[in-house]
Amino acid sequence: MPEQGPEAADAQREHWQRTYTGHPGMYGEAPSAAAVHAAAVFCVAGARDVLELGAGHGRDALYFAGCGFTVRATDYSPAGLEQLSTRAKELGLDPAVSATVHDVRRPLSLPDRSVDAVFAHMLMCMALSTPEIHRLTDEVRRVLRPGGTFVYTVRHTGDAHYGAGTAHGDDVFEHGGFAVHFFDRALVDALAEGWDLREVHAFEEGDLPRRLWRITQTLPGGRAPAREDGERRGDGPPRRDT
Template sequence: MTDDERDLADAQREHWQDTYAAHPGMYGAEPSAPAVHAAAVFRAAGARDVLELGAGHGRDALHFAREGFSVQAADFSVTGLEQSRDAARRMGVAERMTTVVHDVRHPLPLPDGSMDAVFAHMLLCMALSTKEIHALVGEVRRVLRPGGVLVYTVRHTGDAHYGAGTARGDDIFEHGGFAVHFFDRPLVDALADGWTLHEVHAFEEGELPRRLWRVTQSLPRSTR
């Protein structure tokens, strides 16, 4: 990691921490549409253990727990995870959800082949370099069991904010304090190398609206 990348990563961590503190439960209590889709995909695949990366204040992790999955929610924001634990206790699903403070620029703190499924809603398109994104997907592959499923969403280069704001290099642009790595289709395809790519589904979310891809891919069942 270069000094500029380290400075951006530190600034983004602080910005998200401050944002969650100022706006508790900022995304609401209802799960995102991609999480609802992912829960159905995970159930069809026979998954039991789910890891969410970039869980924030927990709206999607809580949905997985309510759906009966055993969930590990990871995020680099202590404040966001505190909010998710409080919500899990209120909803009576605390026994099915654990949290871990983790920056995905580092190896995942999980054993090989310990998860059935991984979900990440707009986590891969945060202020991560292409090299860091590839390393993270490699870590996801490591912790998944054979046949494991990854569902992730990313903002893509057709989004209105692509090219706007402050350019940080490597298709990363900072707008309104949030840095986003906008994906093109070759990057999605490269991340699916060695996986079965089931779908790249275009959808819109929120104001603007944000334009995203929902990507579903799985590992072979017989070999890693």
């Protein structure tokens, strides 16, 4: 079985750059269901600023900004972030959104305890090795303030594509040029050590459909969001006028 290595992640970076260049706004303007949920959780927790990892062309980052959060959006595709910045200006949201090219295999260029919430939709299950995923989670812990919230989504080992396609080792399989690290529950639990694991929610997305987990975990200290079984339901956080 081929081994997962830095060259696989580098190849994925080039693949995503070509994809965003060739297909501007490929995911549309509507936010993901995960982002809508995360915004409500962040609002209940009293968060003001959000770091999004793997923001792509910005559909979720712009939604967060429209909800009144200050957003730091990162991605390793300059093409995607250029689309994000352009759309933010068109919507009048550019004062609330900053976009930075960043490879999550490297330390985050943010101070300790500098953000209230972190969001990552299918970024954690990119072509990253298990040690790289652990290091990234440690970086998220470092930049979050006490009581801060981390919401992320991943494709899991119950997905139809798990175990098929080109195997790169470490539960990474490639289909159509896109490599995915499929998570099992043991990895989710390991990443939550030292956190309060508040939710592991199974859902489906897309035409396959992709099978994912949405994970919510918080750091000790500060105000934490209500657990899912006791969370107040509503129409979501107030939106910023645009």
